[in-house]
Amino acid sequence: SLAQTVNSISSSYVQRGEVKALAGLDPVVVANYQQDYAVGGAPSRWLYQCNTGPILTNPGFRDLVWNPTRLFYSYSATEYPSSVFPYRYVQLDDTGISHVGASASQWTGTWSGYVVAGYNISQPGYYTLTANISFIPTASDGGDYVVFLNDRVIQDTTATAASRSHSIIIYLGALQEGDVVRVAIGPGPTDGNDHIAFDNFNITGYTVSSNPFLVGSLMDIKSEIGSNDQMYQNTFATQSALGLLNQTVSSITNTYAQKSQVPQLAGLQPVVVADYLRDFTPNGAPLRWLYQYNTGPLLSNPGFANMVWNPTRDFYSYQSNAYPSGNPYGYVRLDNDGLSHVGAAGSQWSGGWSCYLVAGYNISEPGIYTLTANVNFNVTASAGGDYAVLVNDDVLVDNTGVNIRDHAINVFLGPLNEGDVVRLAVGPGSSAGSDHIQFNNFNIAGLPMSQSPSLVRSLMNSPLEPFSVNNVQTFQEGSFPENWFYQWTSGPLSDPTQYANLVWEASRTQYQAVAGTFPASDPAGWVSYWADGNGHLPGAATANIIISYRAPRTGIYNIVGTLTFTRDCSNGGNVYVLVNSAVAHSFPAGVSTTPLNVALGAMQAGDFVRVAMDNAGTASCDNFVLNVDIGGYVVNEHYLW
Numbered sequence: 103s104l105a106q107t108v109n110s111i112s113s114s115y116v117q118r119g120e121v122k123a124l125a126g127l128d129p130v131v132v133a134n135y136q137q138d139y140a141v142g143g144a145p146s147r148w149l150y151q152c153n154t155g156p157i158l159t160n161p162g163f164r165d166l167v168w169n170p171t172r173l174f175y176s177y178s179a180t181e182y183p184s185s186v187f188p189y190r191y192v193q194l195d196d197t198g199i200s201h202v203g204a205s206a207s208q209w210t211g212t213w214s215g216y217v218v219a220g221y222n223i224s225q226p227g228y229y230t231l232t233a234n235i236s237f238i239p240t241a242s243d244g245g246d247y248v249v250f251l252n253d254r255v256i257q258d259t260t261a262t263a264a265s266r267s268h269s270i271i272i273y274l275g276a277l278q279e280g281d282v283v284r285v286a287i288g289p290g291p292t293d294g295n296d297h298i299a300f301d302n303f304n305i306t307g308y309t310v311s312s313n314p315f316l317v318g319s320l321m322d323i324k325s326e327i328g329s330n331d332q333m334y335q336n337t338f339a340t341q342s343a344l345g346l347l348n349q350t351v352s353s354i355t356n357t358y359a360q361k362s363q364v365p366q367l368a369g370l371q372p373v374v375v376a377d378y379l380r381d382f383t384p385n386g387a388p389l390r391w392l393y394q395y396n397t398g399p400l401l402s403n404p405g406f407a408n409m410v411w412n413p414t415r416d417f418y419s420y421q422s423n424a425y426p427s428g429n430p431y432g433y434v435r436l437d438n439d440g441l442s443h444v445g446a447a448g449s450q451w452s453g454g455w456s457c458y459l460v461a462g463y464n465i466s467e468p469g470i471y472t473l474t475a476n477v478n479f480n481v482t483a484s485a486g487g488d489y490a491v492l493v494n495d496d497v498l499v500d501n502t503g504v505n506i507r508d509h510a511i512n513v514f515l516g517p518l519n520e521g522d523v524v525r526l527a528v529g530p531g532s533s534a535g536s537d538h539i540q541f542n543n544f545n546i547a548g549l550p551m552s553q554s555p556s557l558v559r560s561l562m563n564s565p566l567e568p569f570s571v572n573n574v575q576t577f578q579e580g581s582f583p584e585n586w587f588y589q590w591t592s593g594p595l596s597d598p599t600q601y602a603n604l605v606w607e608a609s610r611t612q613y614q615a616v617a618g619t620f621p622a623s624d625p626a627g628w629v630s631y632w633a634d635g636n637g638h639l640p641g642a643a644t645a646n647i648i649i650s651y652r653a654p655r656t657g658i659y660n661i662v663g664t665l666t667f668t669r670d671c672s673n674g675g676n677v678y679v680l681v682n683s684a685v686a687h688s689f690p691a692g693v694s695t696t697p698l699n700v701a702l703g704a705m706q707a708g709d710f711v712r713v714a715m716d717n718a719g720t721a722s723c724d725n726f727v728l729n730v731d732i733g734g735y736v737v738n739e740h741y742l743w
Contacts, residue, residue, distance in 0.1 A: 130306065153216045198301060231274055233270040246290050477541060585652040662699050
């Protein structure tokens with residue numbers, strides 16, 4: 103994930119020359135040629151130099167000296183141009199207007215003279231070099247340049263044709279105090295009128311002092327990886343910049359929550375810490391596993407009790423000497439091959455709440471984890487069921503109240519500590535009957551702390567916090583609640599500029615297309631939205647109602663909930679979940695209740711999550727109820743790096 107982290111920031115840092123500030127951490131310009139320039143002697147940590155030998159094989163470097171007559175740095179303090187080749191016209195000026203030395207063809211030597219500007223790094227960190235070099239007189243045929251890190255050439259243009267313009271952007275990687283970065287500019291194969299201009303010659307990066315914990319811990323990764331420096335260079339130096347929190351989170355989301363795997367990084371691979379089928383034992387739950395059922399309403403006051411081993415039936419159930427038992431625990435069981443059974447639905451007994459089969463795991467060490475499982479209601483007589491994922495006492499994913507026969511569950515759990523309990527609860531849905539289930543690939547996998555203490559620790563201590571907002575709970579009359587927008591459009595969903603806000607109509611206690619007129623003429627028609635998530639689709643087939651939420655903070659976002667068409671005469675509608683103007687997932691019409699459970703991934707503050715609905719070509723009784731939670735893990739705005 104770190105390789106993707108570093109790569110993901112490439113476009114924002116190297117191509118646009120910036121990194122968006124995140125959690126108060128900004129890149130620092132540690133060296134700027136024009137701003138730092140000093141007369142009389144090079145400023146602290148700057149080196150104004152020329153080479154004393156062949157630039158690629160044995161360059162050597164000699165300091166230029168201040169020439170008080172010409173008011174720039176040159177080979178001699180008293181003579182310009184110098185009589186010594188190849189240093190004749192070498193100069194460094196305060197405005198960046200400078201001059202390179204002579205080419206090998208102009209004197210008896212075999213190497214060319216380069217003007218060199220260098221900087222001695224003052225503290226550990228991750229750095230990038232940028233510069234624009236222009237050979238400005240029209241008579242010049244241009245030149246070349248070489249970039250050094252200490253004694254090592256990291257970019258060489260001497261073998262390419264001379265150019266009059268060079269744009270340099272180089273990710274320098276992790277540097278230590280005392281490392282020296284040099285840019286050497288030369289005349290190319292021939293020279294003449296080789297005045298040059300430095301523009302935007304900067305060294306920028308993330309220093310340990312700007313964030314001792316994050317930068318320091320990432321700097322330490324090299325020692326953990328070991329002596330294979332090339333592996334480290336492949337991870338960092340060939341990429342473009344330090345991966346900050348949003349990019350880290352984004353890469354983890356992409357690799358865990360969507361692909362269920364993390365690519366190998368310097369020998370670091372995800373670990374499957376819990377596998378239901380692998381770990382199953384009879385006569386007592388295996389270490390850290392919990393085979394349970396709920397003792398109260400799952401979402402409000404569940405309570406959990408342990409199943410017991412039933413030696414006659416060879417599985418875990420409510421009782422050790424009887425099966426089935428009385429409701430609601432009747433048929434609940436967990437078996438060794440994943441063939442299990444949920445409890446009774448609330449409609450089947452006087453208690454009114456459903457009994458869920460619960461498999462839980464107690465995390466053994468800090469880390470970043472994901473839960474995956476396939477749950478199949480595999481008896482044809484079953485109408486399917488529902489599920490929820492809980493971490494400790496918090497419901498992380500709520501997909502209850504539906505009847506679906508196959509569930510592909512993939513949940514990014516995020517940073518967890520030792521002792522945190524992850525539970526997967528599978529229930530009968532709104533009705534029960536023949537609810538045998540099959541667990542396949544029920545795993546908890548991730549990066550535990552022992553895999554790479556510095557990396558995992560830095561990621562776990564990222565300033566993330568859970569966040570959730572619900573469209574029903576936040577609804578308000580008169581004006582849109584904070585960050586919510588109730589809209590409609592007859593244009594393409596891909597063009598938010600064509601969205602129109604619904605307006606509040608107090609006499610009808612609803613938002614509608616036209617103030618004082620309801621229904622409006624098509625294409626808007628009956629489009630409306632009111633309390634408790636209720637609404638009505640537009641009249642025209644090409645029109646959509648759109649419920650939008652603007653992300654207040656950067657983070658990982660998901661949408662979880664349901665959309666129900668409430669009248670039997672409705673044919674439903676097409677449903678679209680969008681991030682900004684791009685469709686992240688679509689659901690076809692013809693379903694009375696659509697579970698909306700979409701991993702949206704990393705989003706920036708100001709991005710929009712949208713649920714859009716059309717009438718699927720037929721305007722008929724299109725009332726709906728939308729009830730969704732939007733949230734996930736977001737940057738803690740009160741956390742100070």
